[in-house]
Each structure stands twice: as C-alpha cells, then as structure tokens.
Amino acid sequence: MTENLPLAPLPTPGALLLDFGGVIITTAKRPTGLDVAAAHVTALLERGLITLPVERVRASLEAGLAALTHWKHASSRRPEPRELSHREIVGDFLAADLPADARALLVAEAGELLDALQTLITDHHLRPGVRRLLDTAASHGIPVGIVSNAHSGRSHRRILAGLGLYDAFAVQVYSDEVGMRKPHPGILTLAAAGVGVAPADCWYVGDTLDRDVVAGRRAGIGTVLITRDKHTDHPPFAVAHTADATYDTPEGLADALAASLAAWPAAGETADAGASAVRGAAPASAPRPSPRGALLVDHGGVISLSHKNPEEMMRLGERLSFLLSTPASPLDPGDACLAIATARERRAAAKGDSLAETSPHEFWVEHFGRDLDERSRAVLAAEATDLMHRYGRAKSRRVLRDGVREAFEECRAQGMPVVVVSNTLSGRAVRDACRDHGLADLIGAYVCSDEVGVRKPDAAIVREALAIAGADPAATWFYGDKPHADAAGALAAGIGRRVIVRGGAVADAPIDEALRSGLATDVVDDATGLTALLRDAVSLSIP
DSSP, X not given: OOOBOOSSOOOOOSEEEEOTBTTTEEEEEOTTHHHHHHHHHHHHHHHTTOOOOHHHHHHHHHHHHHHHHHHHHHHTTSSSOBOOOHXXXXXXXXXXXXXXXXXXXXXXXXXXXXXXXXXXXXXXXXXXXXXXXXXXXXXXXXXEEEEEOOSOHHHHHHHHHHTXXXXXXXEEEEHHHHSBOTTOHHHHHHHHHHHTOOGGGEEEEESOIIIIIHHHHHHTOSEEEEEOOTTTTOOSSOOOOOOSEEESXXXXXXXXXXXXXXXXXXXXXXXXXXXXXXXXXXXXXXXXXXXXXXXXXXXXXXXXXXXXXXXXXXXXXXXXXXXXXXXXXXXXXHHHHHHHHHHHHHHHHHHTTOOBOOXXXXXXXXXXXXXXXXXXXXXXXXXXXXXXXXXXXXXXXXXXXXXXXXHHHHHHHHTOOEEEEEOOSOHHHHHXXXXXXXXXXXXXXXXXXXXXXXXXXXXXXXXXXXXXXXXXXXXXXXXXXXXXXXXXXXXXXXXXXXXXXXXXSSOHHHHHHHHHHTSOSEEESSHHHHXXXXXXXXXXXXX
C-alpha cells in the first residue's frame, strides 16, 4: 500500500481524535521482553509464597498473548465488541495454564500486572511529527483526544506523562477503562462528546483498517485517516471500508492539518451523545484446600492511619478544572473539590445498605456529574478510572501504624502469605500507599472491593483472598479495625482468628462488645500485639 493523499486540503477539523499505538506511539517487541516479564510474574508469585518455575510462567504468558491476538482479530468482526476486563485477560488468557492459587493471585493483581507488562515486553517510541501536530492543534484551539484499544490505559497515561505530553489531550479514552473496544462506534462518539465536537466535524486518525477505519465509518466521523504502522498493510481479513487519506508517518498528518487550516474556516462545534460503559468481571476462583494459614489484613485504620490531605485534593480539583472548564463556563478547582463532597453524599444516599461497590463511572458520571452538561459527562465517563485513582490518593495522607512491618515480617518467617482485603474506591491507591510505606515486598496480593465488586462484610471478598493464599480458613487470621465489616466478613468465611485493632475507625465500646460476643477472637492496641499473638500461636503448636 502506498500513500493515499487527498487531492485538495481536507476540511478543517473541530477536533482531532488520535489512536495511541500506530499514531502517537510506535512499538517494538523487546528481544528479551517475555523473559523479563516471566521473571517479574514469578517474583510477584513468590511474594505471595507461591513458587513456580519461570519457564512454566513464560510458557503461559506466551500462549496467552498469542490467544489474545486471535481474540482481538475476531472481535474486530463484531458490530459492538466489548473489552475484556483486566481480570479476564489475566485469568482466562495469561495465567490460564497456571495452578489455581497462582492464577487467583495474578487475577487479584491484574491491573498492576497489565500495567507492568506493557513496558516490560515492549518499547514505546514517539512517532515523528506528533509534537508538531499537537502544537499546531493547540495554537489554533483545536482539542485533541485519544481513542485507544488498550489492556492498560494507565500504562498509556504513564508513557505520555514520561514524554511530557499528558496535558496535550482534552480527553483520553481507553477501551479497558470504558468497557468497549474499536470498532465499536460508541468509543469514538464518547470521545467526540468529550471534546464537545460532533463526530462529523472530527478527524479520526488510526493505523488499522479493521478497527480504526471501520470504527470511524460506523461512528459517522467526518474525516477518517491512517498513519501507516506495522499492522496497516496486513489486516486479518478483508475490510470493505477505506480511509480518506493515508500517510506514512504523522509528519504527513501535521502537514495536512496545516494545509487545512490555511484553506478552510474552522468547523462548527456541536456536542454528540456519549456512550455508556459496559463492564465485565471474571468470577473469583474457588478456594484450594490447604493446611496453610494466612494473614488477611484490612488497609485503612489498620496498616495506616489517615489525615486530611488538602494539597493533594486541590490538585485533583485542578485536574477536574482542566478537564471540564470551557471559556464560557470555567470550573474553579475549589468548587470542583466541593462538588466531590456532594458526590460522596449522593453516593452514600444511593448505596444505602448495599454491599455492591460503587464503580468509577457511577461516582464520577452519575454522582459528581449528575447536573453537568453532556460534554462534561462524556469527559468524566472517559476519565473516570484515572480520576478515581487520583481521588483515592487525594482523600487522605497515610501514616504507617506502629508494628505493621514487624508483623508482616513475622508472617513471612512463619511461611504465611499476607493478603490485603480492603473496602476502597481505588485499589490502585491502596497499593500506592503500601508501596510508599515500603511494604510491597511483604504483601502477596490485594483484594479490593472496587476490583471485586463487593464490600466487606460480604464473605465473597474474603474467600477470594483465601483462594489466593491457598489457605485453610480455620488456620487463617484476619486483622482489621471494624467489627461490623472485618470481623463479620471473616466469620462468614470461616476465618479462625479475627483480631481487631484499636485506634482505627471504630470506638472502643463496639470493639469490646465484639470481643464479648465472640465476633472478634482477639483485640490489640497495635500490630505489636498481633505479632505477639502470632508467635504465641506457633509456640503452642510445638509439642
């Protein structure tokens, strides 16, 4: 295929929508990338006290990646394909050949794992002409969005931040974050709504015929363009649709935008309806009977105590202001922070006694964005996953509680895996906090309500942690600070030792009552007390 250039300047776009891989970035497989990835996964399993040969892990990864490629090709034939969840990608593809406990651990860590694999296996390079294209668009007030099929949108965000390009985009729409993948037209109409421009007034630029060109035509994009990359000339099957123009590199695209601006007036701006996210979740793996015990531990109030973090919250307000402000309707960062507080109240009222976790889409679109305009709600739908991580970090500043590291080290010495089991709006933020405390190497996995979909005291979230640890419930400990959530969920799952720590989110009186009633088996003042209990249990078991 050769360059297919337009005979006359293209109509000036109201917005640019760009694919990530093949347009902004080109990728190259690292010669030793799969070996490095297998070593990374093996170390992750060993952190949870699960030992597997690295060759077996590598073989499962390689087979899973090959199968995913076939799945992607098949999905491109569907009118409205959904995206696989992180848990499905890891559990059903990458870890499908591994033992149940290893698979369960990796499923629980799916988001972290996919983010890491993206840059362990593949190198990412900025394509020539991209900076000029973005600078030209910015100088003429043309908003730019990203629309990408991605196993890990967060890794794409991380790559862009490293290139200094993060804030060049008015909205970033990734398939794993919104639940649909190209050629589903909804992912493009969502992006168009996010930049406040009708699809007919947008340019959409991709690198594939079966996904990008087809998606553009289905969504009614005004101008559909191709920048050639390694997949362009080798579609997996015959594609009836064609692009309006094809360029060898984004340099030609930058030239085309400049020519368009010189020849045409700016396109009119209208908003188009966004699309709703469709989400899937892989079922939790069943526990594997084992005589081994484990320590399951809550996060907030237990591993760490929280303090207000106004500086970080204001940074979140500034991010919301950047995303949602328009010349006609600016959003003050302080007002954005107040709107978050209102969203929390709405969430609490809507949730009631339900143990189902609130999704990022529900919080940001339905609660925060309830009264906002269509464009703003579309931006929030696209950015919800990233915003929830930012919110999880901004809500509070975490301070490690006394004795926690020593307790985890005692578990390691006894051969007991440690699994964090947390009710949270952002499991990613929980992982960040534990990493900041220097605890990451002592924690085998994290089972977080936003990733599982239910909250403690639902026993399902505790049972998933047991499956990961390969642990016998009767020999397992749960360490928390809330009798009504931690101890109750642990009891429902058959956990033998239910230890409640004082000084967290619950006053002493309910904790004392939990001990009297048998809901809790032990009460301690801090993790030093937990360590003493663990050691006493070992000494009592030695004949």
